[in-house]
Amino acid sequence: MIVYVDQSTVRDGKLDELKEAMSDLVDFVDANEPDILSYDVYFSDDGTRMAVVHTHADSASLAYHMEVAGPKFPPIGEFIDLEAIDVYGRPSEELIHQFEEKASTLGHGHVSIHDRHDGIDRVSVD
Secondary structure, X not given: OEEEEEEEEEOOOOHHHHHHHHHHHHHHHHHHOOOOOEEEEEEOOXXXXXXXXXXXXXXXXXXXHHHHHHHHOHHHHHOEEEEEXXXXXXXXXXXXXXXXXXXXXXXXXXXXXXXXXXOOOOOOOO
C-alpha cells in the first residue's frame, strides 16, 4: 500500500476558489479512478493550510492517478504554494520524478519517500 500526502499554504484571498477547485478535483477522481482507495482534502481551522491525502493499493494505482488527474494539477497552482510531498511506501522512480515536477510546478516543495519498516494493515485491497 502507498499513502501520498502533500501539504500546501493557501494563497491570501484564494481559499474559496481553492475549495471549489478541490471539490471539482475530488469529483473527477471519484468518477475516473475506480481503484483509488481514498482521496481526501483537509484544511486547517484558519484556512491557511491544505493537505491532500490519498491511499493506493500499489504503485500502479498511484501512477494511474498521476496520469489521469495530473493535467488537473497546474491550474490549482494559482491558489497554493505546495511545500511538501511525503510518500509512505515505495513508488517507482518515474513516479518520484513526477512528484518532484509537481512540487516545483505548484510551489517550492520537497519530496520525501518513507520506506515501510513494520506494521499491520487491516484494509482489504481485494
